[in-house]
Amino acid sequence: MAMYPSWSYSQSRAQTFDECLRKYYYHYYGSHNGWNPAQGSEEQVVLYRLKQLSNLYILFGNITHQMCESVIRGWMEKGAIPRPAYLETAMKNMLNDSYKESLHRELWQQDPKNRIMLAEIYYDDEVLTERIARIKERQHAVVHNLYRTAVWRELQQGEARIVEVEKWDTMLLYETKVYVKMDLLYRRANGDMVIVDWKTGKEGDFSDQLFLYASYVQEHYQLPLEKIEVRVEYLMTGEHEVYRPVQEDIDKVVRNVGRYIEEMKSCLDDDYYNRPKAESFFTPMPSRRACGGCNFREVCKYRAV
Numbered sequence: 001m002a003m004y005p006s007w008s009y010s011q012s013r014a015q016t017f018d019e020c021l022r023k024y025y026y027h028y029y030g031s032h033n034g035w036n037p038a039q040g041s042e043e044q045v046v047l048y049r050l051k052q053l054s055n056l057y058i059l060f061g062n063i064t065h066q067m068c069e070s071v072i073r074g075w076m077e078k079g080a081i082p083r084p085a086y087l088e089t090a091m092k093n094m095l096n097d098s099y100k101e102s103l104h105r106e107l108w109q110q111d112p113k114n115r116i117m118l119a120e121i122y123y124d125d126e127v128l129t130e131r132i133a134r135i136k137e138r139q140h141a142v143v144h145n146l147y148r149t150a151v152w153r154e155l156q157q158g159e160a161r162i163v164e165v166e167k168w169d170t171m172l173l174y175e176t177k178v179y180v181k182m183d184l185l186y187r188r189a190n191g192d193m194v195i196v197d198w199k200t201g202k203e204g205d206f207s208d209q210l211f212l213y214a215s216y217v218q219e220h221y222q223l224p225l226e227k228i229e230v231r232v233e234y235l236m237t238g239e240h241e242v243y244r245p246v247q248e249d250i251d252k253v254v255r256n257v258g259r260y261i262e263e264m265k266s267c268l269d270d271d272y273y274n275r276p277k278a279e280s281f282f283t284p285m286p287s288r289r290a291c292g293g294c295n296f297r298e299v300c301k302y303r304a305v
């Protein structure tokens, strides 16, 4: 059993680091080894469990991504696609099953990694009913908008060849492993490659991470940057954004990652083993916004809600 977690960088790690340092500690260090109740301390076990909590928005995003992946794979392998009504029912069933699963707290406590527990149910949040209504509206939109995207048109017309679908890989930046997983990568007949990001949230949710993906494609597929397009598809509204990153964009994002890595490493006593400083070093940064959606509310005495 490794004493400390392995070191890597991701955009969600950087977001948590910005949001609240104590939350960052709980998520990336305090919960380590908590998956094994026989070996982890009681605190590690509780933190590990809380780390696994999901919420309705995350769940909906995951289910939508699964739907897009299965539609694209089905198209690649059989040339057939399911009807929107079928997809909508499948999504509805998956959401309902997750809701029902979340009502069994004891079963989740025994297997938090493989069972679903929604934070809204776990914490008995008053936002639950309102969120369910919002997700129901979004469900219909994302299914119908998927088939209306320009990406889908290109794929269906046989003008593009799919290269990667939700495939994990890594790249190295500042000797740090950075995980890469594009929702979809395809190649046009003229050799251009298109990185697709499906969004289920609000518009303007473009993330720097996509420029890192462009840098990965540039290196991994030995492609000039001018031949790489980044496409963000907002499935809720049917809108999209297209970017053609230039080297300056990539350099800026890479420098930014470097700054995060440096700051994160300043929270370590030993950066070879990824051994963190004491918990007290990770200052809680309570706010209604951060604490309201924080999985660790139960154990954090600094919470603002």
Ligand code: SF4
Binding pocket: 020, 021, 022, 023, 284, 285, 286, 287, 290, 291, 294, 295, 296, 297, 300, 301, 302, 303, 304
């Ligand atoms: S409850 Fe608030 S202060 Fe505590 S870890 Fe979470 S976000 Fe930070």
